[in-house]
Amino acid sequence: MDRRSFLGCGAAGLAAATFAPSLAFAKAATDKRFLFVIQRGAADGLAILAPTGDPALARLRPLIGFEGGSRIDPFFTLHPALKATAALHAAKQALFVHAVASPYRDRSHFDGQNVLETGGALPYRLRDGWMNRLVATMPDDPHAIAFAPTIPPVLRGAANVTSYAPSKLPDAGADLMLRVGDLYGADPQLGPLWNQALAARAQAGDLASGKGAAAAGALAAKMMAGANGARIGMIETDGWDTHSGQKARLGAQLSGLDGLLAAFQAGLGADWRNTLVIVATEFGRTAAENGTGGTDHGTGSVAWLLGGAVRGGRVLADWPGLGASQLYEGRDLKPTHALDAVIATALAQHFGQDPARLAAALFPDTGARPLAEQFV
Amino acid sequence: MNDRIFAENRFGLGPRPRGSGGGDGRAWVEAQLGDRLAVPAGTPTRAEAAEALLAYRDERRDLRMERRQEPEPTAPTMTMSGEKASAKPKQPPELVGLRKEQRDLYLRAVDARLNAALTGPSPFLERMAHFWANHFAVGATKMTTVGFAGLLEMEAIRPHVTGRFADMLLAVERHPAMLLYLDQAQSIGPNSLAGERAGARGRDLGLNENLAREILELHTLGVRTGYAQADVTEFARALTGWTVAGLGRGPLQRRLGGAPGDFAFAEMLHEPGARTILGKHYGEGGEEQGRAVLMDLAVAPATARHVATKLARHFVADDPPPAVIARVEQAFLKSGGDLPTVYRALIASPEAWDPARPKFRNPWEWTVASFRALGLDKAPGQRAVGMLNELGMPVWRPTSPAGFDDIAASWAGPDALVRRVEAAQRLAATAGQEIDARALAPVTLGSRLSPATAQAISRAESPATGLALLLVSPEFLRR
Numbered sequence: 001m002d003r004r005s006f007l008g009c010g011a012a013g014l015a016a017a018t019f020a021p022s023l024a025f026a027k028a029a030t031d032k033r034f035l036f037v038i039q040r041g042a043a044d045g046l047a048i049l050a051p052t053g054d055p056a057l058a059r060l061r062p063l064i065g066f067e068g069g070s071r072i073d074p075f076f077t078l079h080p081a082l083k084a085t086a087a088l089h090a091a092k093q094a095l096f097v098h099a100v101a102s103p104y105r106d107r108s109h110f111d112g113q114n115v116l117e118t119g120g121a122l123p124y125r126l127r128d129g130w131m132n133r134l135v136a137t138m139p140d141d142p143h144a145i146a147f148a149p150t151i152p153p154v155l156r157g158a159a160n161v162t163s164y165a166p167s168k169l170p171d172a173g174a175d176l177m178l179r180v181g182d183l184y185g186a187d188p189q190l191g192p193l194w195n196q197a198l199a200a201r202a203q204a205g206d207l208a209s210g211k212g213a214a215a216a217g218a219l220a221a222k223m224m225a226g227a228n229g230a231r232i233g234m235i236e237t238d239g240w241d242t243h244s245g246q247k248a249r250l251g252a253q254l255s256g257l258d259g260l261l262a263a264f265q266a267g268l269g270a271d272w273r274n275t276l277v278i279v280a281t282e283f284g285r286t287a288a289e290n291g292t293g294g295t296d297h298g299t300g301s302v303a304w305l306l307g308g309a310v311r312g313g314r315v316l317a318d319w320p321g322l323g324a325s326q327l328y329e330g331r332d333l334k335p336t337h338a339l340d341a342v343i344a345t346a347l348a349q350h351f352g353q354d355p356a357r358l359a360a361a362l363f364p365d366t367g368a369r370p371l372a373e374q375f376v
Numbered sequence: 377m378n379d380r381i382f383a384e385n386r387f388g389l390g391p392r393p394r395g396s397g398g399g400d401g402r403a404w405v406e407a408q409l410g411d412r413l414a415v416p417a418g419t420p421t422r423a424e425a426a427e428a429l430l431a432y433r434d435e436r437r438d439l440r441m442e443r444r445q446e447p448e449p450t451a452p453t454m455t456m457s458g459e460k461a462s463a464k465p466k467q468p469p470e471l472v473g474l475r476k477e478q479r480d481l482y483l484r485a486v487d488a489r490l491n492a493a494l495t496g497p498s499p500f501l502e503r504m505a506h507f508w509a510n511h512f513a514v515g516a517t518k519m520t521t522v523g524f525a526g527l528l529e530m531e532a533i534r535p536h537v538t539g540r541f542a543d544m545l546l547a548v549e550r551h552p553a554m555l556l557y558l559d560q561a562q563s564i565g566p567n568s569l570a571g572e573r574a575g576a577r578g579r580d581l582g583l584n585e586n587l588a589r590e591i592l593e594l595h596t597l598g599v600r601t602g603y604a605q606a607d608v609t610e611f612a613r614a615l616t617g618w619t620v621a622g623l624g625r626g627p628l629q630r631r632l633g634g635a636p637g638d639f640a641f642a643e644m645l646h647e648p649g650a651r652t653i654l655g656k657h658y659g660e661g662g663e664e665q666g667r668a669v670l671m672d673l674a675v676a677p678a679t680a681r682h683v684a685t686k687l688a689r690h691f692v693a694d695d696p697p698p699a700v701i702a703r704v705e706q707a708f709l710k711s712g713g714d715l716p717t718v719y720r721a722l723i724a725s726p727e728a729w730d731p732a733r734p735k736f737r738n739p740w741e742w743t744v745a746s747f748r749a750l751g752l753d754k755a756p757g758q759r760a761v762g763m764l765n766e767l768g769m770p771v772w773r774p775t776s777p778a779g780f781d782d783i784a785a786s787w788a789g790p791d792a793l794v795r796r797v798e799a800a801q802r803l804a805a806t807a808g809q810e811i812d813a814r815a816l817a818p819v820t821l822g823s824r825l826s827p828a829t830a831q832a833i834s835r836a837e838s839p840a841t842g843l844a845l846l847l848v849s850p851e852f853l854r855r
Contacts (some may be wrong), residue, residue, distance in 0.1 A: 040776075106600075110599065110776075110778055111600065123600070148791075149768045149795065150768070150785070150789025151789055162790055163789050165791050175837055175841060176841055176844055176845070179836065180845065183832050183850070189736075189784070189788060193788060194793060194794075197793055200790060200791070238775045243558075243586045290582060291563060291566070291582025291583055292559055294584070296586065297589070
């Protein structure tokens with residue numbers, strides 16, 4: 001008996017104790033889907049959605065440049081690698097919030113990601129993540145899953161979440177899997193982790209050996225599509241820290257992310273209609289390129305809202321300008337939108353919750369206030 | 377609770393089936409403090425790494441001449457964590473062989489590291505070498521660093537594991553792996569000779585502050601310890617000129633002394649002028665300017681605290697007790713960063729010997745402990761590398777300069793656990809039927825072996841299943 005058939009019959013017949021009942025993905029109370037994609041490493045918003053209408057841009061980026069791409073409004077041009085994203089924009093299913101930032105104003109990745117993920121006002125003040133608190137606000141169990149081998153900080157916390165990532169290792173035998181389950185049963189740390197892992201594997205089925213960014217999007221879609229799919233998902237991407245040779249590296253990064261999003265949309269099928277995807281990074285990069293064709297750690301960047309549920313086809317920006325006196329600390333894109341407010345507002349609209357209450361639940365320390373903007 | 381088996385798990389790399397025995401655990405650890413770590417046999421040389429990189433660059437340059445602009449290939453990064461994916465451009469066939477050459481150098485270095493971990497005479501010091509290599513993390517993630525990343529540990533860390541922190545710091549920051557990984561080798565003072573010449577030709581070359589920032593944030597003081605952006609920039613200016621010899625081919629490179637891959641100071645890249653960093657004045661001084669800043673950072677109180685916290689987290693608890701941190705910090709400050717003194721303070725902490733406070737082994741620690749428990753004398757080559765990739769901790773390839781996390785939350789995930797079970801099954805299958813896990817369990821786990829685990833092992837349907845159960849038992853997953 002191989003693992004798959006073992007798991008198949010496990011779901012139906014084996015001792016129920018092997019599987020935590022709450023993890024059997026049953027239909028959740030909402031049809032809405034939410035996927036959060038984090039860009040670890042500070043993605044360069046000025047290259048992703050270039051303010052080509054700003055006369056200062058050419059002076060700041062002589063080597064990196066910003067040629068090509070889709071001019072999506074008189075002022076902004078989407079990076080040429082973002083083909084599927086440009087199509088989504090044309091279909092009014094993509095919205096960008098530019099010059100956006102979390103409350104964090106320093107330039108450490110680790111602190112910046114901690115603020116972005118915990119939703120705190122300062123690094124390490126909160127121990128759980130805002131996505132975990134989002135799960136706690138929802139009726140029934142919306143089934144939240146991180147597509148990662150371990151649970152990232154944004155999803156960590158008291159509410160029930162799980163994680164899954166495909167593995168290239170050969171499947172462990174059914175006998176060993178059962179015995180390990182017995183051995184971990186009494187361990188307060190390992191027991192619950194083991195049950196979550198088994199439940200997620202049962203769900204994943206044949207895509208378990210998938211590779212690459214597009215496969216990641218397809219896998220996420222598979223786990224989130226249909227009446228029994230998870231309602232909340234999270235994908236980690238890294239490699240956005242482009243200190244040198246940015247042009248080619250960012251192109252490859254964005255092309256991967258674009259493929260991931262396209263595969264996610266295709267895999268969701270009809271559920272795309274009910275889906276909101278938010279792509280965000282911990283902070284932006286310097287407005288000017290450095291001496292090595294890259295950019296250093298900065299402040300403001302761009303957040304993406306995508307999905308069939310999004311009222312897209314536009315860019316929200318209270319553009320601060322790139323002139324020397326307009327930059328934050330003389331070097332970075334100045335943030336004019338608060339990322340936490342954008343997230344809280346969009347999610348409240350998406351899941352039909354009270355915006356002020358959700359903002360307070362997700363971002364208790366930042367004073368995030370709902371925006372008047374209609375995102376979905 | 378300081379018997380030898382306990383000490384070998386907590387301060388070493390895990391017991392081997394023979395050769396351990398009884399005795400006092402603390403004495404076993406302390407006896408190693410006077411040892412020196414040799415460079416493991418089989419480690420590639422720096423010249424080999426430099427040669428491979430040069431050959432690769434030459435070939436790329438020729439190709440670029442043919443085809444004009446070829447995008448800079450990068451190591452793949454668009455990943456589901458742990459799953460290295462392919463968001464990179466297709467490689468021309470001419471480069472494939474040269475890339476393989478560099479990859480072979482990486483594999484040889486991993487092999488050398490694993491072999492030392494399996495049979496080296498000082499497991500505590502081996503463990504410290506792994507700790508410091510992660511503290512001063514470089515990633516074999518760019519074509520320029522694949523061949524060099526392992527050499528940082530071999531050449532800059534191992535010789536100083538029982539020396540002074542300041543010496544290790546200096547050796548690390550001058551090593552080609554670090555200079556290339558954090559972009560320092562290309563940083564140019566805007567008002568240096570090279571910067572001005574480039575400016576005159578209309579090219580805007582300049583400063584890269586990556587290394588300066590990570591030295592402050594990760595290697596010495598620690599994040600949020602009071603330095604400002606201006607300190608980072610000034611430090612970056614002080615470091616301009618620190619570069620690597622013989623890897624480029626411009627007129628500048630021809631003037632640098634030293635063999636390819638050696639540290640070089642290029643006066644013509646150095647930003648002239650005096651600097652003020654963290655309130656202290658540093659006069660004009662070329663290569664010495666950066667070194668003087670570094671030496672001050674090496675003994676700064678914030679550095680002592682940062683290092684003490686990381687050591688306490690590594691050996692005692694994810695959330696380390698303040699008393700342990702304070703003790704190690706004081707030892708660092710009083711001894712000016714003498715590492716054996718620092719280690720001694722840690723080993724003398726009763727909290728470090730508390731059996732009720734185990735740490736979850738990360739994939740590297742678990743893999744090494746498993747290989748040792750199985751009695752392996754030699755690393756299983758490519759298979760070990762593949763296994764560590766699958767377990768989410770590819771050797772010398774952290775996703776950021778902060779290195780791999782040192783807390784259970786990062787490693788004890790649902791899927792990570794299944795992967796360990798899969799890996800354990802494979803290891804147990806190849807170890808054959810000869811090993812009796814019932815006999816091995818008390819030798820590797822000592823007094824921590826629980827009746828439940830002993831029973832599960834004895835009831836397994838085959839010796840291999842029993843062995844796999846030992847390797848993934850709750851006690852073996854922790855140290």
